[in-house]
Structures are given as structure tokens and as C-alpha cells.
Amino acid sequence: MTVMSALPISCAQCPRLKTAFYRSEHETLVAMEQLRSGHRHFPAKRTIYREGEIASEMLMIFDGWAFRYKLLPGGRRQILSFLLPGDPICLPLLTVDRLPFSVQSLTSITACTFDRSCFANFVAEHRQIAFQADVSCVSAQTSADERLIDLGRRSAYERVGRLILELVTRMEAKGLPTSNPMFFPLGQTHIADALGLTSIHAGRVLRRFRREGVLSLHRGRLELFDRAALRRL
């Protein structure tokens, strides 16, 4: 179930847009606001979008965490990426109306909605925004490449450390609080499915990090003690 309610904030003042993919001029922000068709609320652990459905709306996460994933025969699941406040769900919709993956909320989520084709036209007509979209597309590819290297050529220990470091870094870039203990809604299952491990093995790796005094992740709270150790991976 999704809930509609008025957001008290205009796009021009939105703290998310300041760190979102389009860091833009004031007037384009105002234009965006007219483009915004509303907003929605999703509870935690809900499927927000199912692979292959027609999506007429683009969503922009205002608050909460989510992830993109794909299901395989045999109950296998691969998480493709995590989405934080300010992230779009998702850019490919600028050119395509069906996505080749599903999206699920991790926490409860507030998202701004935009009409897909209006938004696409808007982007096409604003060179600067189009350019930012390209940049964001390229950086998405770069991080997909990084994840590929993780899965192909790094140990479970390195993968888990790097994933956590990446997410904390993104949280900081978005101005989300990262002092110990910080809000960090991934369970072992999510870490495992993102990194090609079993949740049991992910748990073993986390225990090792705890024993070594590097970090501790427990029930949605992360404490990061030795960031340098993670960076070394």
C-alpha cells in the first residue's frame, strides 16, 4: 500500500537535490518542482517495483533505503545496488519504460514522483541536466564495474569490508549521520545477496570484523572503529 501526502518542501530547498545527480541552477530546480507529480510512501520490506512491469512514473527517494535486485530460478537472489536518499529509481527510465530488475524497500520510504515522459522531455531540453544524467549514468557503470571486480577477484572478507565502506562513504556524501553507532539497515541476508555469498558466510565474516575490532553490525546499527583497516582492502 502506498500513501500520498503533501511534502512540506519545495524542490528548490530540498536537501536531497543538493547532493543528487543533478546539482543544478535555481531556475531548473523550480522547473522540476512543476514537473513533480506528487509523492508516495512505502512501508519497509515492500516490493516497490517488479521486473518487467510498465512504469509510468519515475521515483526519487526522499527518505529511506531500498535496493535493486533480480530473482533467479531456485530462489537465488542477486542484489544489484543499494539506493539511498536522493537516489533516483531509476535513470534508465529516461529511455525505456520497463526495467530489467525489481526494487524493494529496506526501510519505510518517502519518494517524490515524476511523470516518466514529462521528465524525459525535460531532461532532453535542458542540456545541463542531460549532461548530469550522462555523468550519473557513467558513474553507475563505474560502480557496477567495481562490484564486478569484487565478485570476480576478491575474497568474501574484502567484499564485505568494501561494501560497508562504500555505503558509509555515500552516506557521508549525502550528509546522512555517520557517527557511531549509525543507522544501517542491511541484514546479513542483504549483504550476502549483494556480494554473492550465503548469509551464513556473511555472518562469519562480520564476526571476524567484530573480533578484530574493525566494525560491529548488529540489528540495523553499525559501529565503525577502524576505517583505515577497511580502506586498506
Added chain:
Amino acid sequence: MTVMSALPISCAQCPRLKTAFYRSEHETLVAMEQLRSGHRHFPAKRTIYREGEIASEMLMIFDGWAFRYKLLPGGRRQILSFLLPGDPICLPLLTVDRLPFSVQSLTSITACTFDRSCFANFVAEHRQIAFQADVSCVSAQTSADERLIDLGRRSAYERVGRLILELVTRMEAKGLPTSNPMFFPLGQTHIADALGLTSIHAGRVLRRFRREGVLSLHRGRLELFDRAALRRL
């Protein structure tokens, strides 16, 4: 060492562009030709671009195979994707002037060259081409996601089968010959480094495919006997 020589072909007639990322009108093809600054020849097994260097030129593969890769400490290598005739090296250059990966030729290569910033302007001014570039960017992401699923959640046997099938499919889409035996310049090392395996294990998997009568890959020649078996993976 790279060699410059005249290509006998205009962009408007180029058999590669017909299947490249921009399937475009005649007049834009003519415009592209004026944009083309020349072409280059690289021998096989040469590093064409090294991660982090400034690239002032965009290359378009006219003939030959290459791959994008990254080197890690400890001699580990991850191949990110393979590049076939008609593929650009590479689109991210539209927005960035340094790439976060290296490129190496598999066979000897002929490539058309374009000035990076001229090309970027050209794309920005032609809506249709910009759109095609977006589409191509999205499809690159989709296939990166697929590869992620391979590495995260599929067995070595499935991975190898799917990689070979993907490449053969791409060859067909480009009009490259795919009758048995076909030209297929990947060694076991390349397959292994693309799929997060050791070359020894990749060899074991290939032997199994041969034993089962599905395919046979030997010294640059591929014979595909049972494509349906591969599709089932």
C-alpha cells in the same frame, strides 16, 4: 605502435555503423564522417589504453576484438567486457576525459578515431544520437548487471556457457560469420579473467562442454554444436 592508413569506406556506407549504437539517418552519418579524424591500426595483444590516462580521442572499432579490464594488486585481473567490431571505446568519454579501466586488443585492430570534444558536442546537438547514446548506456548497464548475476549466483559451468552464447549472439547481430568453426579469439585465460575463475578451472569447464558435445573451443576456433543446451543455462 599504431599505424595510420586510409580507410576506403565512408561512414555512410560503413557496415559497422549499421549495427552500431547509432542507427541513424543518412545526413547524420555524413556529418559523422566529417567528424572522423582518421583511423589507427593496433597489433594483437597490445594495450590500447591505460587506466587513468588522458584520452583526447574516441575510438570506434572497425575490425578486430578487444576487451576492457582492470589490474589488481597481486597480478589479479578482471575483464569487464569484450569489444567487437562496431563497438565504441568508449562512450563514457562523452562526459569524462579519463577512464577507470584499461583496454587491450585481442586480435589486430582497425579503429576509426574521433576528437573527443567534437564528438561530444556533436552528440549533444543531435537529439536522436544523444538518445541512442542513452539507450546504449542503459543497455551497457543491463549487461553489467547480468554479468554481476553470473559472478554472484551462477556456477562456473553456467557462466562459461552464458558468456560464449552472449558473444556468439553479438557476433550474429553484427553480421559476423558464425558457422562452424567460427573465429573466436578468446583464450582460457580471457574467459577465466572475465568470469572470476582460474584459467585451469575454465579449462576444466571447456573440456566438460566438449565431452558433452555442446561446443569445442580450440586455439581461436569455436564450434557450437548444441546451442539449445547453452540457452537452457
Added chain:
DNA sequence: CGAGAGCTTGATGAATGTCAAGGCTAGTGG
């Protein structure tokens, strides 16, 4: 208070990596 979800732990096994040796092939220089 009870039930369920997610985490922990240990025992076992399968998939894949590592090491070491040998073989085929193409290309090279005598």
C-alpha cells in the same frame, strides 16, 4: 506469552583454487 525472523554455531561436503609437471603447436633461427 508465544511465534517468527534473523543471527550464531558447528559439522560436513562440494566447488573451485593452487601447485607442479608434461604435452602440443606455431613460430624462430640455424
Added chain:
DNA sequence: CCACTAGCCTTGACATTCATCAAGCTCTCG
């Protein structure tokens, strides 16, 4: 034309990482 060499592939024995299975534990929430 014949060694010779280098690169790549093959093979087998063994080690390691990670998955699987099964059980018990601890919160949270109804």
C-alpha cells in the same frame, strides 16, 4: 628441414574457501 623455444593448454594431487544442513539462540512484535 630440423631442433629449439615460448606460449598455451592439459592433467592430477592436494588445499582452501565457501555452501549446506541442522540445531539452538535472541530479539521483536503481536
